Amino acid sequence: MADQASEEDVLLAKRIISAAERHDVSALKILLKEGSANVQDPTASVASSPLHAAIEACGKAEDGKEANDDAIKTVDLLLQNGAIWNDLNKKDETPGCIALRLGQKKIYQIMVEAGVRAELLFSKMEALGLGGDDDEEDEAEEDGATDDQPAVKKQKVTEDDVKAIQEVVEEKVLDDVSIDNRAYLKSELRYRPGILLDESDNAVMMDWETQIMQRHAETLIPKSGLKVMNVGHGMGIVDTSIQTHDPAEHHIIEAHPQVHQRLREQGWYDKPNVIIHEGRWQDMLPKLVEQGVVLDAIYYDTFAEDYSALKEFFAEYVIQLLAPTGKFGWYNGLGADRQICYDVYTKVAEMDLYEAGFDTTWEDIDVPAGLHGSKQWEGTRRPYWTIDVYRLPVNTFVK
Template sequence: MAPATANPPMTTEQPDPEMAVQMILLAAAHHDRETLRTLLRHGSANVQDPETGATPLHCAIAACAPENLAAGEEESKTEPKKNEPEPQGEEETELEKAQKTIRLLLQNGAIWNDLDNNNETPGCLALRLGLKDMYEMIVDAGVRAELLLNRLDDYEELGDEDEEEEEEEEEEDVEHQDDETKGENDATESKTPEQETTQAAPAAESSEATVDLNSEAYLQSNLSFTSDRILDEDKNGVMMSWETDIMKRSAELLLPGPGLRVLNVGHGMGIIDELFQSHKPSEHHIIEAHPAVLEKLRKEGWYEKPGVTIHEGKWQDILPKMIEEGVMLDAIYFDTFAEDYKALREFFTEYVIGVLDPQGGVDGSGGRWSFFNGLGADRQVCYDVYTKVVEMDIFEAGFDTEWEDLAVPDLDQAGEWDGVRRRYWALKTYRLPICKFMG
């Protein structure tokens, strides 16, 4: 991974671009912060080796692979030994040098989730090498970058709204500064394409077929239904039966007793709705937008079930009406398809508070809500980043999140992905969120 030759000598002249790239990668691999600082004055922390695709972050981490470390350094990589004095001054270990190099690169705008030719982000590499502290540094960098990107998105939207208003008020005024808040902060850079809230969540560019899903196109597309899956026209998994255990536990935690009022957003295969029914709710609302799924609901007799109300349409249109009508709920589950993280965030910041009863639940301590936590689930580092991002955003919306870990079986081995365009789940553990009113 790290270039093999020794560090070329520094001169006052600017090296040619290819040489400059190699020098940055080498300095990173050697954890040579002084040289790196000088090189980054004119160079970028996001260069990539033309042959391996490695970035300086990859190089700084790869240099800590056990075979590259001096004897005795390896076991200290995850946890410092107890009662061992902190190394002083020059006695910095290679691992500490590596961490400081990573910090320097991140401060200089290194992208946390660039892929090398091995289809690994720096975080994937740190995880594979067992470099826990470095992995956490990359996760934290990812969280910062994603939170900032999401905020910038909001500001841009606000800017756009303001512009529209201005345009309406004074049409002759044509000078707009719609990018005012964008800034040029490299630290906000991230290679995270659309984060899907549910299935199909490419949280980092991957070598697998990238999926360009959008809600409008999905809602007009043909679906194919079999006993164990729903696929869209492009063979993307809309819902798959391997998720049944996740749905089962989610239903148990959301409806711990009978007689509760529940809303499910996104019917899909109806797995969670069947499970909700087994908990004998007093009211069971289902919001579903796809005509083919609605037809299935009708054929299966859901419209006639006592206590069940089917709301046909998108949650974005239905929920404001439910709020207006004063509907109050003890539990809400959210699992849609082909919607991005912004949609999930809009759901819990704008709507949950309007329909979830603060005095609801079995003991009157407040309603609960949950969602299918599939953000970035095709890559551990992206899942860890988005689990933290979503928890922070949920907190900001006024809810605490409790997590329960569920083991996911080996889906490859079980042949679950045969005939499916993209594996949207590649992890061993599902982190199930249960959100409750704060305090």
């Protein structure tokens, strides 16, 4: 019976994928009542979802000719039935990647919008402490649950318990310290010509970013005599650029001990207008708020922190520290290893910034030609940048 059910599942998957590929909306509506929009045909040489198949079937957009209405309706129907916007096929492509490759602009925009909706919904659910069955299964695994032993319920723990838990987490992520900020801060850094590496061979910063950092400084600091703060010193590229604009105060927040040592060696502690705060911004900023510090420009570029950290930074602290006429900038590297992800997360950030009270303007900057696949990435764990254009954000309070 199990084999028969499996054969039925494979047959249904093939029928759903075939209907999606033909852009047969009527048949697809009926089939999706029985099966999922995320099925894959395990017998296919290149497994892909119905959404991948529907977009691939559009073919290349040539002479301005794009997907027809049936194709668009098929994509919309699959998304409405739970198709995953960033699902990967065996070619390591998302559906949006395929649309971009084929030049299908309308379909690509639909996928970007779907990604934005999904990420905003996920963020809201996370904020409310809600999750689906998959989240519950993941939590069970993290809590050490097995078939024989149920997961323990999360309860209040002592400070010693927190430290013990943190040690376990750090031990688990030592293979890639960029996954956990505290593990990264305990890791050994390596400064090499043109690059800063963590002990997991992740590129923390590279000198190809110099033009971008210089432009950030120019957009944030239009004149001398301003009070400026940068969070995350790294190789010192943006702080060096900030100094050329002659700030009255130049605050630097940096948490890694080895970077502190480099700051000392390079004489940053001795500069009369520079104030260095040793520690994580999560610990430093509440103190600055309490002191009543007001800044004309703030820049953020940390490592081993996710988007939720950036969102907390601007929604909780920039709004308290930035002068009414001040400017806030941040290194926009969200999802920069894939164009569809970069476009989605850039839009999500813009919407979250607006909700926090900021208007955002964007400036497109071409990254160095041939950066993707170049020898610059040799010796690194993975390229963190594979797209052609950097979108530089400048944020000011909504008026």
